[in-house]
Amino acid sequence: MDLFEQRDEEPLPLPDADVRLLRRPVLPLPAAQVMARLLEETPWATREIRLFGKTLPEPRESAWYGDPGTEYRYSGLLLHPLPWTPLLQQLREAVERASGSRFNSVLLNHYRNEQDSMGMHADDEPELGQRPVIASLSLGAERVLTFRHRYDRALKPLRVPLADGSLLLMAGDTQRYWKHGIAKLSRPCGPRLNLTFRQIRT
Numbered sequence: 001m002d003l004f005e006q007r008d009e010e011p012l013p014l015p016d017a018d019v020r021l022l023r024r025p026v027l028p029l030p031a032a033q034v035m036a037r038l039l040e041e042t043p044w045a046t047r048e049i050r051l052f053g054k055t056l057p058e059p060r061e062s063a064w065y066g067d068p069g070t071e072y073r074y075s076g077l078l079l080h081p082l083p084w085t086p087l088l089q090q091l092r093e094a095v096e097r098a099s100g101s102r103f104n105s106v107l108l109n110h111y112r113n114e115q116d117s118m119g120m121h122a123d124d125e126p127e128l129g130q131r132p133v134i135a136s137l138s139l140g141a142e143r144v145l146t147f148r149h150r151y152d153r154a155l156k157p158l159r160v161p162l163a164d165g166s167l168l169l170m171a172g173d174t175q176r177y178w179k180h181g182i183a184k185l186s187r188p189c190g191p192r193l194n195l196t197f198r199q200i201r202t
């Protein structure tokens with residue numbers, strides 16, 4: 001099935017999940033302007049994660065913003081939120097309007113080039129609750145998000161290209177049954193930002 005023939009409101013063809021891709025722009029500002037400002041004003045850091053007893057730098061940069069009290073535990077890290085900037089607050093409002101959901105935190109990821117990536121994972125931390133709504137805004141170079149079912153090997157992975165300015169919404173049982181990730185590319189690729197808005201239980 002060609003994903004581009006879908007309407008924005010239709011869920012992607014993923015059983016046991018509720019994933020929608022809004023391709024129409026939802027931002028109040030041009031995407032290129034938002035990207036330039038976020039690249040400039042964000043205190044980007046490369047975090048270290050513990051994996052199988054080893055400490056490794058993550059293959060991307062990130063930053064975490066949220067309401068007071070939205071501490072987030074992730075890969076053995078406890079992330080303290082930075083306070084919302086005026087720009088991020090504006091983006092939060094636009095994403096809340098487009099998705100019909102409320103969010104109290106956002107994780108910013110910076111994929112500097114084709115070498116940067118995110119391993120297959122589900123956003124299923126307990127502080128996100130049972131069936132979290134996660135809104136994922138993409139800016140800059142297009143990268144492919146791959147969905148893989150956690151239990152049913154007969155289901156083929158789905159590759160979803162995330163274009164500049166698009167908003168991916170994951171809800172329902174998506175995190176329970178599917179993992180997702182961004183693979184490295186073998187061809188050169190410019191920078192990409194991704195903002196995943198979340199509602200953390202405090």
Ligand SMILES: O=C(O)CCC(=O)C(=O)O
Nearest residue numbers: 107109123145182194196
């Ligand atoms: O960069 C992306 O599109 C995915 C980000 C993601 O899955 C996450 O931050 O949990």
Ligand SMILES: [Fe+2]
Nearest residue numbers: 121122123180
């Ligand atoms: Fe994720």
